[in-house]
Amino acid sequence: xxxxxxxxxxxxxxxxxxxxxxxxxxxxxxxxxxxxxxxxxxxxxxxxxxxxxxxxxxxxxxxxxxxxxxxxxxxxxxxxxxxxxxxxxxxxxxxxxxxxxxxxxxxxxxxxxxxxxxxxxxxxxxxxxxxxxxxxxxxxxxxxxxxxxxxxxxxxxxxxxxxxxxxxxxxxxxxxxxxxxxxxxxxxxxxxxxxxxxxxxxxxxxxxxxxxxxxxxxxxxxxxxxxxxxxxxxxxxxxxxxxxxxxxxxxxxxxxxxxxxxxxxxxx
Numbered sequence: 308x309x310x311x312x313x314x315x316x317x318x319x320x321x322x323x324x325x326x327x328x329x330x331x332x333x334x335x336x337x338x339x340x341x342x343x344x345x346x347x348x349x350x351x352x353x354x355x356x357x358x359x360x361x362x363x364x365x366x367x368x369x370x371x372x373x374x375x376x377x378x379x380x381x382x383x384x385x386x387x388x389x390x391x392x393x394x395x396x397x398x399x400x401x402x403x404x405x406x407x408x409x410x411x412x413x414x415x416x417x418x419x420x421x422x423x424x425x426x427x428x429x430x431x432x433x434x435x436x437x438x439x440x441x442x443x444x445x446x447x448x449x450x451x452x453x454x455x456x457x458x459x460x461x462x463x464x465x466x467x468x469x470x471x472x473x474x475x476x477x478x479x480x481x482x483x484x485x486x487x488x489x490x491x492x493x494x495x496x497x498x499x500x501x502x503x504x505x506x507x508x509x510x511x512x513x514x515x516x517x518x519x520x521x522x523x524x525x526x527x528x529x530x531x532x533x534x535x536x537x538x539x540x541x542x543x544x545x546x547x548x549x550x551x552x553x554x555x556x557x558x559x560x561x562x563x564x565x566x567x568x569x570x571x572x573x574x575x
Contacts, residue, residue, distance in 0.1 A: 308565045310485040311426040312557070313474050313504070315353070316433060316441070317406075318491035318513030320413050320450055320554060323520035325352060325491060325513050327406035331396035332363065335389045340376040343369055345517075352514040353432055353492025355464030356397070360389045397433070398440050407444040410512050411520060412555020414449045419558050428454040428478055430470035430488075430498065435459065453478055466497025466545075471504060484574050487561060489554065491515065491538075493545035500546035505574045507560045508542030510535045512553035515542070548574060 318325030332348035343363060351362040363369055364381035373381045400406050420427060429452040431438060438457050445451070454477045456470040463469050471488060475481055488499030488506050491513020499506035510516065511523060511531065515538035518526065526534070539550040548567075549560045 308485070308568045309425060309487055309505075309561050311428060311475075311478060311480045311487075312420060312561075313428045313430060313471060313486060313488045313499075314452065314554075315488075315490040315492070315495045316429060316431045316438075316445075317401075318352075319410075319489055319495075319509055320429075321409050321441075321445055321448075322401070322406045323408075323410050323512050323523070324516065324518050326517070326519060327400040327403075328352070328356075328397055331393050331400055332359075334396055335360075335393035336363070336369075338392050339385075339388060341369060341372045349514055349517060351494070353465055353490065353494035355432055355458030356393065356434060357386055357390055357458070358464055359432070360386050360393065364389065394434060394436060398437050401433075401437060401441040402444070405519070407441060409445070409448045409450060410554055412553060416554050416557045417449060425561075426478060426480065427452045428456075428474040430456045430465075430474055430495075432458050432465060432492075432494070465492075465494035466501055468498055468502035471498055471502035475502070484568075487557075487564060489557060491542075493541055496542055496545040496547045500574070503575060505564050506547045506549075507557065507564075508538070508545075508547035508550040509553050510538035510542065510550050513538070 314320050329345055329348050333343055336343045347363055351359045370381050435457040454474045456473050458464045461469040483503035486504040488504045490496050491509045496506045496508055516534040542550050551560050
């Protein structure tokens with residue numbers, strides 16, 4: 308009954324912990340004289356990167372530091388200045404094996420979808436220049452979605468539904484209730500809900516937990532449980548129908564969704 312899955316990229320299919328953009332955001336602001344924390348950088352993750360920069364720059368403590376350094380409020384020209392530094396840094400980051408490797412279980416899940424005739428599309432908060440470097444690296448590992456809709460391709464990014472709707476139109480699949488959107492961030496879950504699709508959140512592989520795959524492997528079960536609970540709370544609050552640990556668990560999530568469909572439930 309599920310005909311297609313639309314995947315986010317970082318923290319969902321590859322780059323366990325969605326770590327590639329973090330240092331790039333910090334470095335971009337630092338070069339312009341304002342320090343931001345990892346928590347600052349992670350906060351709006353999932354949004355288009357210009358929108359992300361806007362929210363970081365206008366957060367009260369960052370805005371005050373920017374005003375003290377530059378003598379004016381953080382505005383559109385400042386977004387341009389940060390983005391000009393950020394994008395090349397993010398491109399360099401995604402090209403490293405650490406940030407371009409598929410998350411454990413991803414290939415098996417993609418193969419499972421293919422065997423069932425479930426088609427694969429994608430949306431991302433990354434810009435097209437970033438994806439021009441990242442997509443070929445993912446393709447070599449077996450992730451080559453039919454459609455890839457990037458931040459900046461359309462008039463509004465997440466949580467607006469336009470990227471999802473464009474993917475649906477390009478793939479020729481409707482209604483949205485026949486599709487699952489997978490994401491590790493609240494804006495990406497919001498995108499799914501606003502588009503009318505089923506939303507599955509990934510708790511441990513993504514931005515909210517924020518650990519690398521090696522770090523997560525070393526975490527105790529109690530630590531994982533705490534991270535899972537925190538991520539689940541955030542993702543459910545943003546509209547996730549189901550939350551699982553990672554892409555490796557998607558088949559069981561789809562089975563649950565199809566059982567709910569059989570009972571007459573709809574994602575709305």
